[in-house]
Each structure stands twice: as structure tokens, then as C-alpha cells.
Amino acid sequence: MNCFCFRLLQVYNELQKRYVKETKINKEQSEAIKNLTIKINELEHNLQEQRQRIEQLECKNVSWKTSAVSGKLSQTPEGGVTSHGNISAKKESCCSRYLELLLKEIKKLKKENGKLLAEKRALKNELAGLDKDFFEEVEDLKHAVQESMKLNNEYEKCLKQISVIYGLPFTAHL
Structure with a gap:
């Protein structure tokens, strides 16, 4: 009986540890x-x-350009003339790379977020099986184990007294 109580107490303690661990993970x-x-x-x-900024830059670029050919002259807002050449192509290339990196990062984070949400749902489902009644029952079992251990200790005391009275050796197997 005492081994059963001890095992029950072990199971209860393991369950408590697991519950705390799962709650922490959650x-x-x-x-x-x-x-x-x-x-x-x-x-x-x-x-x-960044998209809005690119659109604004493209609108300004289109409205002020006099020619779409690289290396040609463009009109400035003040009415002057400048050579855009490879500068606007470099800016466009840089912006598009930046946007690509941002999109990749967003996709990666969304994927990771989805995985974590799925794992969170799985943990919640697992914890859902451990309702209030379950924990009340575990508490009742814990109380029963404690009472049983007290009773076992009383029995052990009685056995020791009886063995002393009759001169028998008492060996506890616990």
C-alpha cells in the first residue's frame, strides 16, 4: 500500500512539473x-x-525627365539641366534590393509566426484535457496519499511495539 502511495505521489509530482513546464513554454x-x-x-x-517613397520618387523622376534614355539630360525643378545617367538606375536597383530583403524577412517571420501559433494551439489543446475537475481529483488523491502515509506510520509504530513486546526483530522494508 505504501509503495502505491509513493508511486501515486511521484506521478502527481511529475504531473505538476509537466504542467508548470508546459505553462512556461506556452x-x-x-x-x-x-x-x-x-x-x-x-x-x-x-x-x-518605402513603396510610397519609391512611387513619389518615380513620379518626380517621370515629371522632370525629358528623356528616358540613360545618360541623357533631365530638367531639374529649378529649370536647370542635369545628367542622371547611372545614378537613378543605381538608386532604383538599391531600393528594389531593399524591398526584396524586406519581403523575404516578412515571409520568414510570418512562417515562424505560423509555426509558433500552431505549436501554441497544440499546447493549449493538450492543457485543455487537464480541466479543473482533474486537478481537484489530483488534490483529493494527494490528500488520500497523505492520510494513507499517516496511517502507514501509525501501523509501523504499532508493529514496532508488538515486536518489542514479543521480542521479535522488526525490520522495515521501506
Whole structure:
């Protein structure tokens, strides 16, 4: 009986440790998801700003250009003439690379966010099986184990007294 109580207590302790661990993991993942969502929103906002900036630059570039051929002269807002040549091509190339990097980063973060959300759902489903009644039952079992251990200790005391009275050696197998 005492081994059963001990084993039951072990199972209960393991269950408590697992519950605490799962709760901690769930909190960490919730925080990671929150941080990733914030980062994704920031990157999307940044991407949108960069797109708007590119559109503005393209509109200015189109309205002031007198020729679309590289190396030709363009009109400046003040009415002067400048040579754009490879400068606008370099800017365009740089902006498009920057946008590509932003898009890749957003895709990567969305993928990671999706994985974390799926794992969070799985953990929540697993914890859902451990409802309030379950923990109340575990508490009842814990109380029963404690009472049983007290009773076992009383029995052991009685056995020791009886063995002393009758002169028998008492050996506890615990």
C-alpha cells in the first residue's frame, strides 16, 4: 500500500512539473508570437513607407525627365539641366534590393509566426484535457496519499511495539 502511495505521489509530482513546464513554454511562445507579430507589423509598415517613397520618387523622376534614355539630360525643378545617367538606375536597383530583403524577412517571420501559433494551439489543446475537475481529483488523491502515509506510520509504530513486546526483530522494508 505504501509503495502505491509513493508511486501515486511521484506521478502527481511529475504531473505538476509537466504542467508548470508546459505553462512556461506556452507563455514563452505567446511572448515570441507577440514579438514576431510586432516585428512583422513594423516591417510591413516600413515596406509600405518605402513603396510610397519609391512611387513619389518615380513620379518626380517621370515629371522632370525629358528623356528616358540613360545618360541623357533631365530638367531639374529649378529649370536647370542635369545628367542622371547611372545614378537613378543605381538608386532604383538599391531600393528594389531593399524591398526584396524586406519581403523575404516578412515571409520568414510570418512562417515562424505560423509555426509558433500552431505549436501554441497544440499546447493549449493538450492543457485543455487537464480541466479543473482533474486537478481537484489530483488534490483529493494527494490528500488520500497523505492520510494513507499517516496511517502507514501509525501501523509501523504499532508493529514496532508488538515486536518489542514479543521480542521479535522488526525490520522495515521501506
